[in-house]
Amino acid sequence: MSVSRDEVLRIAQLAEFDVDEDSLPEIAEQMSRILDYVAQLSAIPTNGTVKTFVPGPDAIRFRPDEVAPSPLMFGPAHFAPAFKEGFFVVPKLGQFE
Amino acid sequence: MSDARAVADRLVKAKRLNALLTPAKDLRKSLLAQAAAARTTGVLYGMPVAVKDNICTLEFTTSCGSKILEGYQSPYEATAITKLKAAGALIAGKTNCDEFAMGSSTEHSAYGRVLHPLDKTRVPGGSSGGSAALVAAGAVPAALGSDTGGSVRQPAAFCGVVGMKPTYGRVSRYGLVAFGSSLDQIGVLGRSVHDAARVLSVISGRDPRDSTCEDRDPLRLPNVPESLQGFVIGLPKEYFPAELDPAVRRACDRAIRLMKELGAAVREVSLPHTPYAVPTYYVIAPAEASSNLARYDGVRYGPRFDGHQDLHALYRTTRGQGFGPEVRRRILVGTYVLSAGYYDAYYRRAQQMRALIAQDFRNAFDRGVDLLFTPTVPSPAFKAGEKLSDPIAMYMSDIFTVTANLAGLPAMSLPIGRVKGLPIGGQLIGQAFLEDEMIEAAYALERVVPATDEA
Numbered sequence: 113m114s115v116s117r118d119e120v121l122r123i124a125q126l127a128e129f130d131v132d133e134d135s136l137p138e139i140a141e142q143m144s145r146i147l148d149y150v151a152q153l154s155a156i157p158t159n160g161t162v163k164t165f166v167p168g169p170d171a172i173r174f175r176p177d178e179v180a181p182s183p184l185m186f187g188p189a190h191f192a193p194a195f196k197e198g199f200f201v202v203p204k205l206g207q208f209e
Numbered sequence: 210m211s212d213a214r215a216v217a218d219r220l221v222k223a224k225r226l227n228a229l230l231t232p233a234k235d236l237r238k239s240l241l242a243q244a245a246a247a248r249t250t251g252v253l254y255g256m257p258v259a260v261k262d263n264i265c266t267l268e269f270t271t272s273c274g275s276k277i278l279e280g281y282q283s284p285y286e287a288t289a290i291t292k293l294k295a296a297g298a299l300i301a302g303k304t305n306c307d308e309f310a311m312g313s314s315t316e317h318s319a320y321g322r323v324l325h326p327l328d329k330t331r332v333p334g335g336s337s338g339g340s341a342a343l344v345a346a347g348a349v350p351a352a353l354g355s356d357t358g359g360s361v362r363q364p365a366a367f368c369g370v371v372g373m374k375p376t377y378g379r380v381s382r383y384g385l386v387a388f389g390s391s392l393d394q395i396g397v398l399g400r401s402v403h404d405a406a407r408v409l410s411v412i413s414g415r416d417p418r419d420s421t422c423e424d425r426d427p428l429r430l431p432n433v434p435e436s437l438q439g440f441v442i443g444l445p446k447e448y449f450p451a452e453l454d455p456a457v458r459r460a461c462d463r464a465i466r467l468m469k470e471l472g473a474a475v476r477e478v479s480l481p482h483t484p485y486a487v488p489t490y491y492v493i494a495p496a497e498a499s500s501n502l503a504r505y506d507g508v509r510y511g512p513r514f515d516g517h518q519d520l521h522a523l524y525r526t527t528r529g530q531g532f533g534p535e536v537r538r539r540i541l542v543g544t545y546v547l548s549a550g551y552y553d554a555y556y557r558r559a560q561q562m563r564a565l566i567a568q569d570f571r572n573a574f575d576r577g578v579d580l581l582f583t584p585t586v587p588s589p590a591f592k593a594g595e596k597l598s599d600p601i602a603m604y605m606s607d608i609f610t611v612t613a614n615l616a617g618l619p620a621m622s623l624p625i626g627r628v629k630g631l632p633i634g635g636q637l638i639g640q641a642f643l644e645d646e647m648i649e650a651a652y653a654l655e656r657v658v659p660a661t662d663e664a
Contacts, residue, residue: 120541127499127544128506128521129537130529139541142600146542149601150488153558164557165564166391167377167617167641168421175417183418184284185267191282193513200508205520 114144213244213299216257216349220302223348226324228339230262231269231302239268243299251297253411258293259343259352262303263310264395265384266290269300273386274308274318274336277531278511287384288419289353289395289412296411301349304339308533309502310355310388312336313363313606316597317535326368327630331590334364334606337398341368344398351399351408357389358490359585359610361396362622366585366634369624369660371405371651372398376641377617378423380409381416389497390421392490392614402623402651406430409644425642431649433656438472440650443578447483448609454588456628460664461584464625464635467657468582468650478578480569483612485562487604490611492546492559498536499543505531538600567616574640580650583609585622585634609636619644623651626664633664 120140124131131139194201217237220229229236240257247254260266263273265283267290272278290300307317315323315338323338325331326346333342337354341364344352354361356374365372374396385395395412399405407430414427444465449458469475507513507527514530517523532540546555573581586606596603613620618641622634635654639647 115545119545123541123544123548126548127540128503128524128528129532129540130525131537132529135534139538142538143541143545146491146538146600147545150492150546150555150559153485153488153492153562154554156485156562162561162564164560165567166560167567168391169378169423173420173424186284188509191284191510193507193511202508202520203517203523 115140115147213240216240216299216301219348220259220343223343223346226326226342226346227321228305228323228342228346229259229302230272230305230320230339235269236302240299240301243268247299248295248297251295253293253407254297255299256297256351257299257301257349258408259301259304259340259349260290261306261337261340261352261354263306263355263386264289264353265386266300266303269303271303271386272320273310274306274320275531275533275536276319277505277527279319281511285384287395288381288416290384292412293408298411304337304343304352306339307336308536309386309498310336310357310360311498311535311539313359313603314591314593314596315339315364316593317533319533322593325590328590330592331631332367332593334367334586334590336360338364340398341365341370341372344368344370344400347400350404351397353412354396354398355385356394356396356614357392358494358614359607361398362585362610362620362634362636363606365398365622367590367632369627369632370398370400371402371621371623372396373405373409373621374613374619375409375413375428375644376619378421379413379425379428379619379642379644381419381422383416383418387501389494390501391497392494402648402655406648423642428644431645431652433652434649436472437468437650437653440473441577441579442468442473442475442650443478443573443581444475445478445480445483445573445581445583447480448583453584456664457584457588457633460626460628460633461635463664464654464658465582468654471653471657476578478573478576478581480573480612482562482565482569486566486612486615487608489559489562489566489615490607491542491604492555493563493615495539495543496547496556497543499540499547502536502540507531563615566612570616570618579640579646581638583636583638585609585636589628589631589633613638617641619647621647621651623655624660625658626660626662628664
């Protein structure tokens with residue numbers, strides 16, 4: 113199986129990042145190799161009945177619903193790229209047709 | 210208590226390794242302030258502990274070895290850091306690592322590669338390569354790392370130090386920048402089993418801020434045993450393949466003989482799904498990474514890269530320029546395996562395989578084995594650049610370590626010999642939440658194994 117140039121662009125769009133033209137062939141080649149490599153998983157019989165496994169506590173524990181002091185030592189004005197009057201400042205969303 | 214100035218001097222002296230990201234001036238200033246405020250009654254009073262740059266600290270910036278978080282000052286600190294400080298330890302700067310902990314050589318850092326302390330043409334392993342190199346160079350007795358697929362144990366093996374990954378849920382992940390949330394654990398690198406174990410004991414235990422952290426008391430350290438009488442050590446045959454580096458095999462054989470001489474019973478076991486561990490890992494870890502790294506978009510934190518006309522262009526330029534090639538590769542693979550039409554073929558299949566791998570371990574432990582012993586890595590430290598153009602070859606470096614993360618088990622690496630001067634690590638894998646047994650065996654083995662002798 114091999115990943116095409118167009119597929120890389122589609123996946124990059126889903127992942128929200130730009131891929132430059134020059135690096136496309138290399139990315140497509142490496143993604144293909146990685147996906148070919150992990151595809152060996154489909155060769156083994158798991159007959160669909162195997163339960164999936166995630167480590168950790170069996171049940172979600174909830175904290176008491178109490179007001180607690182903020183764990184942040186300072187607010188977003190100190191670490192956001194653009195922050196004004198309590199809002200994160202972003203460019204316009206784009207043109208809608 | 211060591212003098213804060215001397216601590217800073219030792220760290221600055223190791224500068225040539227490029228293992229420390231904190232500037233010398235900031236480090237000196239902070240260490241002096243921390244030493245003046247340190248709790249004198251704490252069990253780690255005065256002990257400098259360097260911290261991997263993907264663990265949030267208030268003292269220093271947290272960049273995760275990435276341009277996308279360059280200069281980021283976290284407004285909160287990890288629970289592990291709070292616990293270290295409460296025990297009187299000094300946070301001794303932030304260590305270089307593969308970007309977002311994705312890598313096995315610390316060559317994938319936006320801040321340059323880390324040099325192996327014994328041979329600068331080689332890699333220190335990764336992704337916690339900066340932490341391993343600093344401990345190996347004698348700059349600090351211990352350092353925190355994170356282990357998602359071997360990122361504490363593999364660099365520990367390459368650098369000739371001890372590296373411990375606790376059971377999933379033993380140490381709070383609050384403040385550890387998430388990569389693969391079901392695999393990540395904070396771990397410890399130390400110059401001896403005891404140095405690593407005492408730091409691990411301090412950072413372990415319940416934390417209401419992490420719902421995946423188990424509601425358990427901190428780890429209690431075992432005594433140093435006289436022998437290994439009563440221990441049954443399993444040798445999984447899949448971890449000793451015919452193509453294993455002969456020097457690694459010799460070092461393992463010697464360690465196994467020494468454990469027998471100490472009274473341990475040794476028997477061969479089989480973990481039949483081991484060959485599928487790396488492909489399973491390289492579906493699950495990128496899938497989780499692609500979700501976790503969606504938050505870096507140039508809006509809420511980190512730098513924003515120019516050239517955007519609208520919001521989506523802002524995301525795309527910031528993420529396109531902010532992430533390095535390996536992180537981009539993993540996000541793409543992760544997005545692919547989670548995308549419509551591929552989810553069942555890749556992700557669900559990998560989750561099922563993960564269950565079978567975990568079951569392999571349970572079967573071995575159910576048959577009376579207490580611990581497993583394996584090589585940590587199939588070979589000693591490789592040359593810088595050797596595996597950079599071949600991601601699969603790089604991923605194979607994790608072949609013996611990813612299984613413990615997939616199964617959520619505690620595991621550690623300790624030095625068991627050298628080949629042509631390069632350290633070799635042996636790995637102990639324990640049962641969930643029985644780190645004390647693993648550490649007990651490591652104490653015994655450490656006392657007898659000629660860790661710096663040629664194997």
